Amino acid sequence: MQHRPSFRFFEPLLYRGRFYKESCQSVVLSRGGSDVRPFAYSTPRLAEEGQVFLPLPFRHEGLSALARMREHAAPLGEIQERLGVEAGQEAAFHAFFTEQAPVRAERFAGPGVRVRYFGHACLLIESRDVTVLVDPSISYEYPTELPRFTFADLPERIDYVLITHGHGDHINLETLLQLRHKVGTVVVPHSSSGMADLSLKLLLRAIGFPRVMDLDELESIELPGGRILGLPFLGEHADLDVRAKLVYLVQLEGRSVLAASDTNCLEPRVYEYLREDVGALDALFLSMESEGAPMSWGYGHMFTSPLPRKMDQARRLNGANFARAAPLVDLLGPKRVYNYSMGLEPWLGHVMGLAYTATSPQILESDKFIAYCRERGIHAERPFARLELNLG
Numbered sequence: 001m002q003h004r005p006s007f008r009f010f011e012p013l014l015y016r017g018r019f020y021k022e023s024c025q026s027v028v029l030s031r032g033g034s035d036v037r038p039f040a041y042s043t044p045r046l047a048e049e050g051q052v053f054l055p056l057p058f059r060h061e062g063l064s065a066l067a068r069m070r071e072h073a074a075p076l077g078e079i080q081e082r083l084g085v086e087a088g089q090e091a092a093f094h095a096f097f098t099e100q101a102p103v104r105a106e107r108f109a110g111p112g113v114r115v116r117y118f119g120h121a122c123l124l125i126e127s128r129d130v131t132v133l134v135d136p137s138i139s140y141e142y143p144t145e146l147p148r149f150t151f152a153d154l155p156e157r158i159d160y161v162l163i164t165h166g167h168g169d170h171i172n173l174e175t176l177l178q179l180r181h182k183v184g185t186v187v188v189p190h191s192s193s194g195m196a197d198l199s200l201k202l203l204l205r206a207i208g209f210p211r212v213m214d215l216d217e218l219e220s221i222e223l224p225g226g227r228i229l230g231l232p233f234l235g236e237h238a239d240l241d242v243r244a245k246l247v248y249l250v251q252l253e254g255r256s257v258l259a260a261s262d263t264n265c266l267e268p269r270v271y272e273y274l275r276e277d278v279g280a281l282d283a284l285f286l287s288m289e290s291e292g293a294p295m296s297w298g299y300g301h302m303f304t305s306p307l308p309r310k311m312d313q314a315r316r317l318n319g320a321n322f323a324r325a326a327p328l329v330d331l332l333g334p335k336r337v338y339n340y341s342m343g344l345e346p347w348l349g350h351v352m353g354l355a356y357t358a359t360s361p362q363i364l365e366s367d368k369f370i371a372y373c374r375e376r377g378i379h380a381e382r383p384f385a386r387l388e389l390n391l392g
């Protein structure tokens, strides 16, 4: 168009050719005894006392078998062999296991819908018939003053995992690999196949998820007693054509929850048009990522020359601020508003790499937003660590 050339990018070939090196993948097992961990994207990792290094591709089925052992006992020798644990690592490996039977989480039996906030952007939405987990980032159990939901609080089976977008705090491979054995279908946003818009479907299939489906805007999945509807996710795109982002409306048993993630209400008219599709909303979960990362953090490597600083700053990956979030509340009229996905939980420090104070712009914007909702008689809060919500 406009007599300008463009690229045709054959993304599936990326996973077949010499650029996809599974030898770059490996797993480190260690005991979770603290919320403080090294930043997730600092590699390579050097061996530490008590850790077990497994040079395995993420798709390796032994990793699912290991995760399954949280709930179902299996012989230690068998899993050790399957994972190829070396002789020198045996003692460290055995220290991860116990002969004590786990306490099973009871399945939600209704009536209505239960929503559990597992921290940051992770929500478990359950009816008596369906279990949906959004943006899984699950914490683990250890003696701590800060109670939270952990892997032990997940049901035996998760019907749908919904991924809102490809940022590390929303598509957490560490958690996903530990859930692979119990997930029915992973739902991801449809991408445009552009070079700056990587397909999450191809990525998850390559790492061993057999059932991944992509959903486009206004497409839905029928559920027993409801549906999942994909809605537009604006913002956080650094002015690039990034489409692999979706907001999910989960409707079950006549209740309705919108996991709006890091969306930015850049054009309120979009939501004006969608108001009828959304209908009555029991709970709106929305982030306030008003100061996103500079463009170069996500996309700098795709430019043929370094980004001028002015561009890098002007095209930040911003989510909503108060002024952008308020119209969403006015247009959709939710009964409850939760300003989630704020990176507050200490156990996600290794992914978020940030620490807010009471005067951080994100928190100031969030405070204004919550006050705005409350003035309108809407229940509003900023959840921290854990929260349970029973709808109906």
Ligand SMILES: [Fe+2]
Pocket: 165, 167, 236, 262
């Ligand atoms: Fe994001």
Ligand SMILES: [Fe+2]
Pocket: 121, 167, 169, 170, 262, 287, 289, 341
């Ligand atoms: Fe986020």
